[in-house]
Amino acid sequence: MSMCMNLLNNSNDTGTIFLLEGPCWGSLGLTLMLVLCYALVLVLGLLGNILLICIIARQQDRRNVTSIFIANLSVSDILICVFCLPFTVSSMLMDRWVFGAVLCRLTPYIQCMSITVSVLSLVLIALERHQLVLHPSGWKPSPVHAYSALLGVWLLAAVTAIPFLAFQVLSSTPYNELPPPLCQLQACHEEWPTPETRRAYSSALLVCQYFGPLLLILLCYLRIFLRLRLRRQLLERRHSRSRAEERRAVAHSKQVSIMLVTLVTAFGVCWLPLNVFNAVADWHEDALPICQHDLLFSFCHILAMSSTCVNPIVYGFLNTNFRSEVRSTLLHCRCRPPEGDYHNFPLSVLPTHMSRTSLRTNCRNHSVC
Secondary structure, three states: OOOOOOOOOOOOOOOOOOOOOOOOOOOHHHHHHHHHHHHHHHHHHHHHHHHHHHHHHHOOOOOOHHHHHHHHHHHHHHHHHHHHHHHHHHHHHHOOOOOHHHHHHHHHHHHHHHHHHHHHHHHHHHHHHHHHHHOOOOOOOOHHHHHHHHHHHHHHHHHHOHHHHHHEEEEOHHHOOOOOOHHHOOEEEEOOOOHHHHHHHHHHHHHHHHHHHHHHHHHHHHHHHHHHHHHHHHHHHOOOOOHHHHHHHHHHHHHHHHHHHHHHHHHHHHHHHHHHHHHHHHHOHHHOOOOOHHHHHHHHHHHHHOHHHHHHHHHHHOOHHHHHHHHHHHHOOOOOOOOOOEEEOOHHHOOOOHHHOEEEOOHHHOOOO
């Protein structure tokens, strides 16, 4: 079911259970490899996002709108790591639910809500950068506007995920046809009024959580890319600037363009396989191989969850100022840039007039983005 399908249920509509003890699962080495991959994504996702939040929290005097959005993105990614990875891998390996009825309803709800918040946070970051780059002298959102937008995002995500609270149940129905004692096992699965209702909801999630945001993000960053290229061409025609300044400005423009391509590619590639898998499972489940069902799902799911590791790298560690703050935090030292040391301003505050592209900064006041 789109990006927040019931990740905890490995049974299909016919009641077939893909048990770990069955001949389809594969070797113990494959199981260990999947567990290690999930553990690696969990650790990297948590560490990267926690570090990003800590660095942003230090910037009390320079906190801007993009920093607020990125911090919110990290919070949602942390929730994804905590509520998606451990519960999914444990349920997949045991093919049963052992965490009780309350978590059976609550876990998929938080999964869906956190994924929606994460995706919409990426959209807000793209919109804010689009406004600042293409209309630097126009309206600029304030931190108050940012917090109001995030409140709306969380409320929208909470409402969107309500069907998981309504239709998620804990029962032994999927195991009824199995011999004792397997028939007494319980599974956390969805019970919709009709298959058509489930497909309509999953299709709506597919549009709202993937295709719609991806199209909007791509459009925003494409317009930013075109504006930066035009700006670079104007710089190359200006003879009043020194060659060193021109090369520095052109290099910065290329670096930002590469980052824009990375942002769109990372989002599209990470979430595409899982969305395709879920769409096929909703509309034509017979096309999925029975024996490789769990293995194929695991591959798609791990790739989607790896976005929690990619986001801190793309939105934080690729930023020069953020890397300076990381070094300052880890080494517990005060850095004083020498006279004449310059850092390129980040994309979120990239001005129209290139005369302001390089400003002298103090390392205690580095902006995260």
